[in-house]
Amino acid sequence: MKDKYFTKSLFGLIPLVGLVIAVIYLISFGIYDISLSIKYTIHAITITAGLWLGCQKIVSILWKKYPWEINPLKHLFIEISAILAYTLLFSYVLYILERVFWEIPRMASTGFEIFITLLITFLITSVYESIFFYEQWKYNFSKSIRLEKDNLEARYEALRAQINPHFLFNSLNSLTSMVADNKPVVDYVQNLSDLLRYMMTSGEKELVLLSEELGILRSYITLHLTRFSGSLEIKVDIPENMHNGAVPPLVLQMLVENCMKHNVISKERPLRVRIVANNESITVTNNLQRRSTVVSTGQGLDNIRGRYAFFTSASVEVFENDEIFEVKIPVLQAEL
Secondary structure, eight states, X not given: OHHHHHHHHGGGHHHHHHHHHHHHHHHHTTOOOHHHHHHHHHHHHHHHHHXXXXXXXXXXXXXXHSOTTTOHHHHHHHHHHHHHHHHHHHHXXXXXXXXXXXXXXXXXXXXXXXXXXXXHHHXXXXXXXXXXXXXXXXXXXXXXXXXXXXXXXXXXXXHHHTSSHHHHHHHHHHHHHHTTTOHHHXXXXXXXXHHHHHHHXXXXXXXXXXXXXXXXXXXXXXXXXXHTTTTEXXXXXXXXXXXXXXXXXXXXXXXXXHHHHHBOOOSSSXXXXXXXXXXXXXXXXXXXXXXXXXXXXSHHXXXXXXXXXXXXXXXXXXXXXXXXXXXEEEOBOOOO
């Protein structure tokens, strides 16, 4: 917020810069006539204001549309072209208007006027590029600190979750042996064991193959289909040609878990979840039937957005209406 106020406060420098340029111009060409001096001063302030506002707008739009850290060459090429075109057009229009309505005599050479105009343009562009570079650096630095903090918290939670895992898995194996003749129970315990093992080991990974994530998602889905017998329907449709992509671990499980956490699940009002792939993204959609007793804080989605922000500029998109709730996540290139 301070930076926006600082940027706006720079507009107050327009008269001062214009006045300095007018003084240099008048002294350089020995103009001491008061009436003519006023005209040249107004001319200098006008061209400074026009170039200042125009260049500031161009730089601002380009930083939003083509950020320097993502498209530096395109940013630079379009910026130079746009600012030169704007400078020439504005200067020409101002030149015509002043010669027609003000009749200012030409005391300087065309080369000198061009030099002064380009000098103003270069000064303004440099100031705003420096401001945007500083703001981007500050944003990246704060994001890095935040991600480092989140990473430390996640590691701490992972350590807390790994309380004597061997005892847990040995107990599950013993339970499987005790109910060996009951296949549904054996399958349930096996899926639970696979899920817990994956949750404990995936905490050390930043990304996992989509095929690996889908494998453990099926175990997770099976557990809940057993739990909500007939009240829950989950369909997964992701083509094999996307299985070599990558996602943060357990991100799909978190999205399915959010669907079940925030919506009513009953025989009368079954919950239907669809997980489908579209180009380079995966969309998780559920019919919307919110629980009145659960208040959403949005922390789950913020957590997912934060994890993706570390790897890509592609956004996690959320869509909601009266009937459905939908989250779309990018599928990343696997560099594991």
